[in-house]
Amino acid sequence: MPEAAAPAAAPAAAPPSPSPSQVAAARWRNPWRALPRVRAAVQGAYLAFLLLVGWQFARFADQVAGDGPITAARPPAVEAFLPIAALLGLRRWLATGQWDEVHPAGLVILLAALGVSLLARKGFCSWVCPVGTLSRAVEWVGRRTLWRRRWPAVPRWLDWPLSGLKYLLLAFFVLTVFSSMPAAAVTQFVRGPYNLAADAKMLELFRSPSATFLAVLGGLVAGSLLVKHLWCRWLCPYGALLGVASLLSPLSVRRDPEACHDCRACTRACPAEIQVHTKLRVLSTECTGCLSCVAACTSPDCLSVTRKGAAGLSPWLLPALVVGGLLAAWAVAAATGFWQTGVSAETFRWAYRIIGIGG
């Protein structure tokens, strides 16, 4: 017996036609997608340079700590690791007009970082700072292990007060250096053995770390696997200072709400967990100018880098200002004698002896 014919299926409803903006977005290839790779290359190059500086400084410090002749040169860039000494040098320079002869490069780096923040937000953090680079590396590990699907955002009610901690630390350092210490005491400290040997002390800390240091470091790394960029977002006073300076920056990321289709790829890409998809302009002190949001955007001409009241600029301008500004500061300082320390190797040896390094 022939089977009864199945009733004909109702014709499926035709899918709605995509809007012109959806068609354009589907065909669009983000022209700024190379930004994160170039940023990683710049960060990697600077990290490699600092490792070389660390190795050169270790040779110098070993010779100073010994009794033999000192033939190794002390690399001035090692002073990038001495932000407190740079703050003291800034205080002394403002109070007396005398440039720091002990750690001059540290002061140049601090002023250059502030200068590029006035122009290009906290680009120093995302394009240069080695701690920011390591923090990004931990984020990368977190994405590939714990948070394959989606990194959970810290609730705003918790993130906001914890982000304030770094400003409290900044206020503590600024008040201590600028109001609690008279100018004469600052000059005395700057020329004293503890300041002279501060970089050698830091080297010792990494070469022979104490259990406390390892526990704090391990805690920060573990915490950064749970909270994106924990140190930079909540605790770093240097980043807080650059964030305050960045408020004057004319450049910012701008979103065109007409072109935005609320996919939130920008917000997911943001290391500072800024809700980029809700902003017209990103003016937050937490924005590091990394441009991950611009590189991740899925809609043509939706996110751009702009100057207030001006049309979109090339996003490459921001890293060009950061890297170019820092290189220009180094070149001018090196050419005018504001980069190399004026302290002799024998005076460093005297300072090392006093604080118990070598001998």
Ligand code: SF4
């Ligand atoms: S917040 Fe501090 S540690 Fe982090 S990248 Fe900026 S300066 Fe470096």
Ligand code: SF4
């Ligand atoms: S808003 Fe954009 S540029 Fe700013 S930190 Fe977030 S991803 Fe980077």
Ligand code: SF4
């Ligand atoms: S701005 Fe953000 S939410 Fe809007 S289209 Fe671009 S990535 Fe998507």
